[in-house]
Amino acid sequence: MRLQQLLFTLAGVLFCGLLSAQITLRGKIVDANTGDDLIGASVLAKGTTTGTVTDIDGSWELTVSGLPTVLQFSYIGFAPTEVEVVERGQDLTIRLGDDAITTETVEVVGQRVSDKQRQSALTVESLDAIAIQQTPASNFYDGLGSLKDVDLTSASLGFKIVNTRGFNSTNPVRSLQIIDGVDNQSPGLNFSLGNFLGASELDVNRVNLVVGASSAFYGPNAFNGVISIETKDPFLQQGFSAQLKVAERNLFEGGVRWADAIKNEDGEEWMAYKLNLSGFRADDWVADNFDRVFDTDFGPDNLGGYDAVNIYGDEASPTFDFEGVRNLPGLGRIFREGYKEEDLVDYDSENLKAGVAFHFRLNPKKALESTELLVASNYSTGTTVYQGDNRFSLRGIQFFQHRLELRNRDNFFVRAYVTHEDAGDSYDPYFTALRLQDRSKPDDAWASEYTDYWQRNIVPRFNNLEGYPNCFPRDCGILERDQLRSTFFEQPNIRELLEEYHAEAREFAQSPRGVNTQGDLRPGTAEFQEAFDEITSTIASEEEDGSRFFDRSALYHVHGEKKFNSIWQPNDASRLEATVGANGRLYTPNSQGSILLDTAGRNIDTWEIGAYGGGTLHLNDRYKISTSLRVDKNENFDVLLSPAASFVYTPSQTTTARVSFSSAIRNPTLADQYLNYDVGRATLIGNLNGVEGLNTVESVRAFANSGRQADLVFFDVAPIKPERVRTLEAGYRTTLFEKLYLDATYYYSFYDDFIGFNIGVDANTFGTQLLSAAAFRVSANAQEQVTTQGFSIGGNYYFANYFSFNGNYSWNKLNSDTDDPIVPAFNTPEHKFNLGVSGRNVPVGFLGSGVRDLGFSINYKWIDGFIFEGSPQFTGFVESYGMLDAQVNLAVPSINTTIKLGASNILDNKVFTVYGGPRIGRLAYLSATYELKGR
Structure with a gap:
């Protein structure tokens, strides 16, 4: 007993010594002239290699060995400054001023990689405002395709899909996309529409990709990952900006953003607003694959014809x-x-997005710390081609999204929003x-x-x-x-x-x-x-003989969250924080029977509710232990739990090791529950209540040849239920030689009740005769566990102040080899990599007094060939391909304009990113972006 007491005493003394040995400082870096937050500015403890960079709001956090200490602050294009810190409570809001001559900057460990990202327990990939400007892709959303672990699928110019960690699909039901916390999925179809219903590039501040199961704080749809888009705050980023872009395929794109704030009589900003308008039109890529459908017996050499893909x-x-x-x-x-x-599809692709937002500070004296009331509305409409079980011509489709939110930064929020959609004149070309x-x-x-x-x-x-x-x-x-x-x-x-x-x-x-x-x-x-x-123009239903689908569904959502940033804090280096929240959602589908089983006045409205809580213990700014639990209930399914836990070890400012266990659930979509859609070869049906008495396809063929009733094999399909995933993950992030940043991750995932489909036939027979046979594809769960694993590594090497090499490699593998009739559509290359080089803010004053900064980037992407499993018409092999993207941009401060010239797939390789989709060729573009920042 005495030995235990002695050990506890020694451990306590050592623990307290460790806690008192280091001090964590926090502050903010802004532009002294405009007040804008400086993202990626450098903070360095003088005389050491301990440093960090500012986060998306200009904030920074740095642990030093003690006080007093001298901190060095720098940012390319601004005069560096030094500040002596003598006490913990010292105001460390640093204002950097312009520097006429670019000075030699301090090399900072993990440039543009914030402590929050480095110390995250999950894999997080980011594209900030600077990276958006530097991406060689034609727009920021396409630029996500060069990030580690990311699969970007192009069903058309106007419809791009981002997915991570396998089970890629042109209807991405296993990933969640949110904009400022608002789910931008289609209410009737239950999956995101890429950036078709999204944000203007001028208004995007940052895109974070949370890779892997993330239900704990994001909800049931955060199954394989979360695409979180953050837009610019009108209080922090004011002024006027405009962009024009022209490109091949007669592409024309333009956008404007205006943001401003209104002050009260005390000179305090109490209300800010922003207006966004953007649009594009182009001649879409043409799906003209006339090869025979994969794994069919007849091709072009059959004189009686054959079944071609498109x-x-x-x-x-x-x-x-x-x-x-x-x-x-x-x-x-x-x-x-x-x-x-x-001959059947409208390839005149176009998209118009408009948005307005008003932010009200309820206590203007507190500035950023004030509670805010937000009122926002967004509208999107356009024409494009979407690929699911068939190819669909979305023509004149519209989305309306309205949000009301009360929030206090890093404290709490209560958010309510509604999304309405109108399918317009959209139709099914196949049908x-x-x-x-x-x-x-x-x-x-x-x-x-x-x-x-x-x-x-x-x-x-x-x-x-x-x-x-x-x-x-x-x-x-x-x-x-x-x-x-x-x-x-x-x-x-x-x-x-x-x-x-x-x-x-x-x-x-x-x-x-x-x-x-x-x-x-x-x-x-x-x-x-x-x-x-x-x-x-006629609705596709049992009553009407058309191919137009009707969809005026809506989604209502309420979400509240509260953070407790310091439940327990013995000193600046240790603290316990917690987060609790809850949400509720209501789907009100309305397809008039053209897609779902909502005919004859049948009400299929569906609600979901969920609650979550979690805590994080920070010890000595070296150890971070997190746990969380989420509880979800869908109207049609049982209560489900999603636990998660992680341990992050940060032995130094430059290195982080992490292990985590995460889990997620995915409720069956409205289509999984209520779908009733004839796609020609088969009728797709939901499966809320189970299906009985189907025959296997093979047995019907056998009966047709033999006429023996004994050859018919019958089976039932159990009612659909939610699928679950559990993931074990380990990661390591470090910086070597003060210039090379590395991030490596390994994961292993277990899927239970994996949602796929069973194919069966309702055979009508008489004696030895097959009178008729109707094929059905029924939503169903796999009977066996499905497992996947993967590894990824990415690196950035910074050199000569302005340049960097970057590269990443991803390996993803479906382990399961099973006879289960539900075959998971993994649809993911086993191997893929990106290699690139870029330069940012390179001084080129010698070109003339009106020109200051040059930027460029080159990226090569290689994708391993893989089987893409979609509908029978769109299942086949996607060949390996490589794509080279490049851009150069030039800042002209005298006219507040940045000129950018670039091209995606610059070598014009005609590649398929999805089987059944179009061949994607080169898209060269020229853009001009004008920015007049507010004071």
């Missing part, structure tokens, strides 16, 4: 297979011609092709006329051809004759004849004939346009 309506039908039919020699498998996507084809001539009538023509006109010609095997059974066996004919049809001259004969039969079958046909509705004709307009 041609719709040409899909194979079992009734079109005449291979081996003896009275139709040479016919084989035939396919309808279908319609190219480019449009089927409708057009059916109007032209139903499949059975088309096939009947094709075969009739072949039998009456083509077969007699074969019989008269010299060398045609036409013996009778008394002279040769039927099988022998079939083999001879097969060889006959392979002759080059006979194949040329077959090509002509198929063209004749196709022309005959396509011509108008019969009561229920409209003939050949070819693109470019008045008849085609009339039918197209009628189909795409």
